[in-house]
Amino acid sequence: MKKIVLIRHGQSLWNLENRFTGWTDVDLSESGYLEAKKAGEILKKHDYNFDIAFTSLLKRAIKTLHIVLEELDHLWIPEQKTWHLNERFYGALQGLNKQETADKFGLEQVNKWRRDPDEEPPAITKEDPRYPGNDLRYQSLKLENLPLTENLSDTIARVLPFWNEAIVPAISKNEKVIISAHGNSLRALIKYLDNLTNEEVTALEIPTGIPLVYELDDNLQKIRHYYLE
Numbered sequence: 001m002k003k004i005v006l007i008r009h010g011q012s013l014w015n016l017e018n019r020f021t022g023w024t025d026v027d028l029s030e031s032g033y034l035e036a037k038k039a040g041e042i043l044k045k046h047d048y049n050f051d052i053a054f055t056s057l058l059k060r061a062i063k064t065l066h067i068v069l070e071e072l073d074h075l076w077i078p079e080q081k082t083w084h085l086n087e088r089f090y091g092a093l094q095g096l097n098k099q100e101t102a103d104k105f106g107l108e109q110v111n112k113w114r115r116d117p118d119e120e121p122p123a124i125t126k127e128d129p130r131y132p133g134n135d136l137r138y139q140s141l142k143l144e145n146l147p148l149t150e151n152l153s154d155t156i157a158r159v160l161p162f163w164n165e166a167i168v169p170a171i172s173k174n175e176k177v178i179i180s181a182h183g184n185s186l187r188a189l190i191k192y193l194d195n196l197t198n199e200e201v202t203a204l205e206i207p208t209g210i211p212l213v214y215e216l217d218d219n220l221q222k223i224r225h226y227y228l229e
């Protein structure tokens with residue numbers, strides 16, 4: 001039996017302000033730091049240790065990972081950072097307040113943008129300062145990989161290749177893996193691991209900063225999953 005740990009970053013400043021974040025690189029809030037520290041303490045209490053870590057290119061996930069690893073005295077393990085694990089790119093919604101957007105466009109539309117796997121939020125243009133092509137960290141990406149908007153299906157389409165090409169080989173070598181990522185990149189992965197329908201994934205909410213364990217069999221099929229307390 002193999003075990004992996006997934007963790008959504010601790011509360012970010014824009015989670016606190018209730019703003020669409022996506023690829024905006026906002027920091028953890030004070031509570032977010034504490035959540036990450038507590039996650040590390042919980043993992044330590046349960047005697048978890050890791051051989052390799054995977055995270056996104058966004059500081060809220062990277063810092064969460066580092067705070068957790070610091071608690072475990074495991075800052076030395078190799079880590080791979082990748083845009084594939086970034087939060088869903090929220091297009092022109094990035095930066096807007098979720099409540100104000102619901103007041104303007106209606107809650108039904110906002111819920112669709114947030115949770116319907118096939119509904120794309122309004123796109124930005126390449127001239128928009130939020131275009132990832134303007135950001136150094138994405139300079140090695142192919143043009144077609146730089147999103148203008150993404151729905152969950154688009155996010156799944158970039159998370160799964162990384163799962164198969166980088167994370168599966170590590171798990172198969174019996175390496176103990178921790179993945180620190182985001183609400184929607186983790187929803188993408190969990191949809192796959194739990195074989196969820198579109199309707200089921202719509203209802204899936206992942207709390208910030210709580211370690212989520214997946215037990216997998218030798219074929220990497222899920223046996224069970226649970227949050228650690």
Ligand SMILES: O=C(O)[C@H](O)COP(=O)(O)O
Nearest residue numbers: 019020021022087114183
């Ligand atoms: O990018 C964001 O705004 C959040 O991290 C996830 O937001 P959601 O719950 O609205 O998808």
